[in-house]
Amino acid sequence: MKKWMWIPLVLIVTFVGDRLMAYLLTNAVEKSEFRYSRLYAGEGKADLVFMGNSRGLNFYQPYIEKVTGKSTLNLSYNAMPEDLGAVLLRDYLDTYGAPEKLVIDATFLDRENAELVREFRVYAQYSERLDSLLKETDSSIYWGTKVAHLTRYGGEVSQRMFYYLTKSDEDWLLDRQISKNMVAEAAHLKPYRNNYTLARIRALSEVVKAYQAAGTDVRFVINPYYPAFQKTIMNLDSLSLDVRKLTGIPVLDYSKSVTGDENFGDYQHLNKQGAEVYLGRMLKDIGL
Amino acid sequence: MVFNSLNFFIFSAVFFPLYFALRGKARLWLCLIGSYVFYGVWDWRFLGLIATSTLIDYYLGLSLEDEAEPVRRKRLLQLSLLANLGFLAFFKYFNFFIESATAGLHGLGYDGSLSTLHIILPVGISFYTFQSMSYSIDVYRKQIPVERDLLRFATFIAFFPQLVAGPIVRASDFLPQFAKDREFEWTRFQVGMGQVLWGFFKKVAIADSLAPFVDQCFADPGKFGGLHLAIGVVFYSFQIYCDFSGYSDIAIGLARIMGFDFPKNFNKPYFSQNFSEFWQRWHISLSGWLRDYLYIPLGGSRGGKLFTWRNLMITMLLGGLWHGAAWVFVLWGFLHGSYQVLGKILGPHWGKLLDAVRTPKFIRVALNISIVYFLTCLAWVYFRAGAPNIPMSEQIPIAHGVIGGIFSGEGWSFGAVINKFIVLKGVLLISMMLLVEIIDERTPMWQMVDQRPAFRVASFASLLWLIALFGVFSASAFIYFQF
Secondary structure, rough: OOOOOHHHHHHHHHHHHHHHHHHHHHHHHHHHHOHHHHHHHHOOOOOOEEEHHHHHHHHHHHHHHHHHOOOEEEEEOOOOHHHHHHHHHHHHHHOOOOOHHOOOOOHHHHOOOOHHHHHHHHHHHHHHHHHHHHHHHOOHHHHHHHOHHHHHHHHHHHHHHHHHHOOOOOOOOOOOOOHHHHEEEEEEEEOOOOOOOOHHHHHHHHHHHHHHHOEEEEEEEEEOHHHHHHOEOOHHHHHHHHHHHHHHEEEEEOOOOOOHHEEEOOOEEHHOOOOOHHHHHHHHHOOO | OOOOHHHHHHHHHHHHHHHOOOOOHHHHHHHHHHHHHHHHHHHHHHHHHHHHHHHHHHHHHHHHHHHHHHHHHHHHHHHHHHHHHHHHHHHHHHHHHHHHHHHHHHHHHOOOOOOOOOOOOOOOOHHHHHHHHHHHHHHHOOOOOOOOOOHHHHHHHHHHOOOOOOOOOOOHHHOOOOOOOOOHHHHHHHHHHHHHHHHHHHHHHHHHHHHHHHHHHHHHHOOOOHHHHHHHHHHHHHHHHHHHHHHHHHHHHHHHHHHOOOOOOOOOOHHOOHHHHHHOOHHHHHHHHHHHHHHHOOOOOOOOOHHHHHHHHHHHHHHHHHHHOOOHHHHHHHHHHHHHHHHHHHHHHHHHHHHOOOOEEEEEEEHHHHHOOOOOOHHHHHHHHHOOOOOOOHHHHHHHHHHHHOOOOOOHHHHHHHHHHHHHHHHHHHHHHHHHHHHHHHHOOHHHHHHHHHHOOOHHHHHHHHHHHHHHOOOOOOHHHHO
């Protein structure tokens, strides 16, 4: 054998292995019970659709389905940025048409998150919008996924997709009680701002209009915060006002609606018990 | 330029074919220009600093060689050390000294404040300064002949594979290798490529995957329970190991492909059974440097126990300060100095105790490794708290926050751990790496890569798949660049 022959062999084996393993993993993506797998595999149709960041996981689906008897799809994800959320919502609308209601936690308008867009590369093969957003956000990752298909499957979103391969993700919620340490420190918290921008609200308002035109009742809410933390947030009122001004939809502010340490996982998240307390009230308010 | 960037792949595609096409001076010029380009991509303004350092040590080296009078020779060496340490003191330690002096004055009741300067730390300054200094010292000691070829000397200082994060290669090891043109050799290419790929796997797949979890723990330790923080510290121990040894592997592998042999810089340090062994396995080029140019000149172990302990402590304190201009690095050095001293005091008693209870060898080894690893992790907490994004005043409170959180007893259930997916990924990747290290201990991987083509193809393809699957491709810099 020629001394250099191993080089093309490595390249061929790497390429063929990459495509074969990626093919097998693609099957897993399409069979998974994870919310975005269902969205893109044609299994995501629901009466009620939810959007938010990790705080959006407080839209606890098993409870909502039990109380309302309606099907749900919660598209929230930890640190979800507006641009990614908008892509997912548009893809939902194109695939399944208008849901009965779309409920958005307005506090998710607070960030950009290129890292999470990269993480969603696993689903870019199913969505032109997501593919374009990935290209815009990080062209080297975008081209990386074209050259080596395995690069799509390494992120945290992929890991969750595997985790929910054979079980429902509807009970995904941070179910713990806020630590004593955090409770003790709550008295010394610094002022906090939600870093929303008008540009993000405007961009989301286009999606909202599309849903409304299709016949969906769109609602904005602010999910509850831990009381001591809520007091440190300086601009929740202006967030509500700006969302109302730019989308025409009033924001239902539940930021102070839940109290008691036993209802919180940390300053920004309810636990399961707290989510049920909150949802019991919110669902009635939006007519469910 | 970082190895894990598109720029470096483009650079390599141009550099390596040209390197093997050229011979003699032309090849050296290519190496020098390539190295300056490699460095200049980060910040071209600091090329002047490397060039100045190079010229100073080159001409002082010539003067040392030509000078026979001992006092003058000593003055010349002092001049070299003054210049090198002067650069280091200004760029790396100026603000640290000012801030510490200000804090000291406040402690004494004085209200005055001294101004700091906005100084950018030149990447890799600690590495090339030490490399350059070792040359002057070795010439002074007449341990190596002076290098009369400026081009060769400049290439030795700026050689891009190890310029910014080592290994610190001694002139006595490196300069003689320039004596003849190195031909392309398949064996070197095969083994070198294997090492480069392994280094990339450690950096891009392991270190960068663990980084977000670690960052989170040290950003606000109060938010997390004990188990979460303990995992964060364990992850950091592997993050820094994979990051730094990954860089060394890439550097040594690239040099090997080019025909140069660099000494090993890491040798499975977390399998050490005592701290003397740890420092023979961790950052070997630095600990060797500190031994030869600091510990031994201080007197080493030639003056009784107390004298040896003093020398060990001074060496480790300065070794800590070498890593960064902050008290947490000094504290880290102090801990390692203490571990070594305590090891010398308690080690024999510990051995006797284990003998007395007839401890089987494997339990003895496991116990020793666990103790060394645990104490190393404890010291890493202070080291990590010295990250550049943490203000100096918050570094020690953060380190104590992490340690306090771990030992508080709160949050020690897996349910209280946030980001379990990163934890699972981290555990999987660390296990893979340790498995390879254990196998390598028995059957050196590099031999198999070289001698068995099927193993080579399978292992290279597997590494490429693993890098594709688990890699983080955001071209993050190596941790040791900051030193």
